[in-house]
Amino acid sequence: MIIITDTPLDPNxxxxxxxxxxxxxxxxxxxxxxxxxxGKKVLYLEYESYDPMASEKLHELCDEIRQKWAVKDIAIGHRVGKLEIGEIxxxxxxxxxxRNEAFESCIYLVDRLKETVPIWKKEVFEDGEIWVDAH
Amino acid sequence: MITFQILLFAGDREKMKSHSVEIAVSETATIGNLAEKLNQEYPSIFPRPEGLVFAVNRDYATFDQPISETDEIAIIPPVSGGYL
Structure with a gap:
């Protein structure tokens, strides 16, 4: 299951x-x-994705994980749009x-996600804003 | 010549004030040629063409990759800060 959405994510x-x-x-x-x-206070954040490339890259990443580890099922949700502080x-x-496969593959997945999935994050401060690493 | 609508995201989209930019190149052009043309036409927004990252049909592309009229082309801004 892969979901990219502008509505709040429910981890359950x-x-x-x-x-x-x-x-x-x-x-x-x-x-x-x-x-x-x-040290700078962030007011809120904005995430932007390139769909459907982002979804396709997430699917590819899941395939890669399954080849490397004996993982059963994977579900990924990514929020886009405006996010307040403390949101998922x-x-x-x-x-x-x-458990070992689960821990190892989860670390790998999140690291690779940052490198290959076209989703960007903008931090908005009181005195300006900057596009940064998406995660 | 072929005119491509190149998709823009994040900082590139904001600087260009548009979700895409039109660039005309020859029929035999490669991604590298597109990068050079972008730099020539918008030097302040794309000052380092060799550092640009492109996607063709939603897959990362190399500079020697040929492009054709129906391709979906996008510039992928850095996702971890600073051009590659």
Whole structure:
């Protein structure tokens, strides 16, 4: 399941999507918006994606993960549009038979997502704004 | 000549005040030629053509990749700060 949406993400929806009786481990990772960058107060954030390339790249990433690890199911949600501080920008849920595959593949997935998926983040400060690393 | 509507995102979109930019190049052009033309026409917005990253039909492209009229072409701004 891959969802890119401008409405709030519900982590439970993603966790439930990957849970199963054959899976001993489920990891749900949340990326949330920070109130500060390099000591500067962030007022709010804006995320922009290139659809459908972003969805396609997320699907490719899931295929890559499945080739490398014995992962059962993967669900990814990415928020776009305007986000307030403390909101969830990213949800990654994945399941595997044992915990090691789940932890390792989740770290890899989030790292690669930052490099290959065309989603951008703008931080808006009191005295200006800047497009930065999307996550 | 072929005119391409190149999709723009994030900072590029804001600087150009548009979701796309039209660039005309020859029928045998490559992505590299597009980058050079963008730099010639908008030097202040695309000062380093060699650092631009493009997608053709929603896949990352190399500069020697030929392009054809029906291709969907986009400039992918850096997702981790600073041009590559």
């Amino acid at each position: 929806q993603f966790t439930e999507a990957v849970k199963g009786t054959a899976h001993g481990a489920v990891i749900t990772f949340l990326g949330t918006t920070r109130e500060e960058t390099a 920008s990213l949800v990654v849920a994945l399941s595997s038979a044992h």
